[in-house]
Amino acid sequence: MKSLLLKPGRERSVLMRHPWVFSGAIAQLQGQPEPGETVAVRAPQGGFLAYAAYSPTSKIAARIWSWDENETIGPEFLHRRLTEAVELRKSIIPAGETNAMRLVHGESDGLPGLVVDRYADALVVQFLSVGVERWRDVLLEQLMELSGVRQIYERSDVDVRVMEGLPAREGSLVGAGSPAPVVIEENGLAFLVDPLRGQKTGFYIDQRRNRQCMGSMSAGRDVLNCFCYTGAFSVYALAGGARSVLSIDSSGEAIAAARENVARNKLDGANVQWMEADVFQALRAFRDEVQEGAVGKRFDLIVLDPPKFAQTAAQAERAARGYKDINLLAFKLLRPGGLLFTFSCSGGISDELFQKIVMGAALDARVDAKIIEHLHQGADHPVALAFPEGAYLKGLVCYVK
Numbered sequence: 001m002k003s004l005l006l007k008p009g010r011e012r013s014v015l016m017r018h019p020w021v022f023s024g025a026i027a028q029l030q031g032q033p034e035p036g037e038t039v040a041v042r043a044p045q046g047g048f049l050a051y052a053a054y055s056p057t058s059k060i061a062a063r064i065w066s067w068d069e070n071e072t073i074g075p076e077f078l079h080r081r082l083t084e085a086v087e088l089r090k091s092i093i094p095a096g097e098t099n100a101m102r103l104v105h106g107e108s109d110g111l112p113g114l115v116v117d118r119y120a121d122a123l124v125v126q127f128l129s130v131g132v133e134r135w136r137d138v139l140l141e142q143l144m145e146l147s148g149v150r151q152i153y154e155r156s157d158v159d160v161r162v163m164e165g166l167p168a169r170e171g172s173l174v175g176a177g178s179p180a181p182v183v184i185e186e187n188g189l190a191f192l193v194d195p196l197r198g199q200k201t202g203f204y205i206d207q208r209r210n211r212q213c214m215g216s217m218s219a220g221r222d223v224l225n226c227f228c229y230t231g232a233f234s235v236y237a238l239a240g241g242a243r244s245v246l247s248i249d250s251s252g253e254a255i256a257a258a259r260e261n262v263a264r265n266k267l268d269g270a271n272v273q274w275m276e277a278d279v280f281q282a283l284r285a286f287r288d289e290v291q292e293g294a295v296g297k298r299f300d301l302i303v304l305d306p307p308k309f310a311q312t313a314a315q316a317e318r319a320a321r322g323y324k325d326i327n328l329l330a331f332k333l334l335r336p337g338g339l340l341f342t343f344s345c346s347g348g349i350s351d352e353l354f355q356k357i358v359m360g361a362a363l364d365a366r367v368d369a370k371i372i373e374h375l376h377q378g379a380d381h382p383v384a385l386a387f388p389e390g391a392y393l394k395g396l397v398c399y400v401k
């Protein structure tokens with residue numbers, strides 16, 4: 001078998017079960033592996049460490065499939081890993097909580113680069129590494145069999161594919177007819193998800209339990225939902241008895257879908273307002289009103305769930321300024337006793353850094369705030385202990401005195 005020989009000292013992270021081998025760690029390539037081909041990762045003296053998928057164009061030159069020398073990387077192995085992933089969700093997500101969930105979360109499910117989201121009877125897959133791309137037909141067939149779905153869509157239209165030397169791909173893979181939006185159910189609420197035209201794979205399923213937490217604290221409050229997308233937090237707030245909900249997003253299409261989601265759940269639309277606007281500008285305008293002493297818009301609960309500001313750790317500084325800005329403005333717009341639900345889905349921003357940014361924002365806004373909840377991505381987005389990079393979503397609920 002073709003092999004990657006590591007430089008002295010670079011076997012450490014592999015021994016600690018981290019699934020990535022960076023190109024800078026490789027001393028020598030033995031044989032000429034094709035993109036995605038299985039190679040043996042070897043210590044400088046040649047001892048076996050792991051089997052991995054080779055990626056010639058990426059800085060992550062190999063993604064580890066298995067540390068077991070007796071393993072054969074092939075259909076039977078993939079089937080076992082997929083089964084484990086599906087069984088895990090079955091065992092931890094109570095029936096009735098949702099029919100939309102992440103079935104496979106890449107590295108943390110032992111399938112580096114594979115993301116599979118289930119929306120009712122449809123799956124949306126992302127092949128984000130050459131390793132899983134090489135096995136795509138086998139994986140698709142096994143996913144059909146294991147999940148019993150009728151349709152599979154692909155949304156491999158993301159930047160990481162480029163680093164892997166792969167073209168963007170999206171469309172319908174399996175199933176008859178033209179791809180159609182799907183209605184999903186989450187905690188008794190219904191949402192329309194468009195797997196092909198929506199953002200990410202269509203819906204932010206990673207926020208499910210955080211939305212539930214927010215809904216449970218919404219009663220009687222004037223709520224501001226920033227970066228509302230298709231209105232999921234807005235719907236939970238209304239279902240939770242919010243007095244009013246104002247939702248902001250820069251996408252008119254998302255807002256149109258959000259309005260429909262409110263109607264779909266037969267919630268009273270009388271105290272619901274939508275703004276197609278830039279959140280930074282809208283919050284500044286609200287702050288100016290408050291500062292001028294006019295009655296001004298103030299709120300009892302604000303959600304900040306922005307898109308990823310930092311794709312990489314290198315962009316963290318610019319991202320940090322963005323987070324600071326919106327959190328500072330939000331703190332200024334909260335009434336005493338108000339709650340801030342603030343999130344970051346940037347992998348490059350750690351929990352600790354995020355908390356510092358929010359602390360700085362509270363200081364500058366001159367509010368006395370305390371954390372009442374630490375929130376993360378849902379349980380269907382597990383994080384392998386050896387792979388902290390798998391934890392990307394962090395949130396804080398702050399209570400303002």
Ligand code: SAH
Pocket residue numbers: 199203204207227228229230231232233248249250251254277278279280305306307
């Ligand atoms: N909270 C949502 C997901 C938010 S995704 C949910 O639970 O479903 C981020 C959203 O921010 C996207 O809908 C995107 O259109 C919007 N967005 C990005 N930049 C923005 C900006 N500067 N102002 C307003 N909305 C923005």
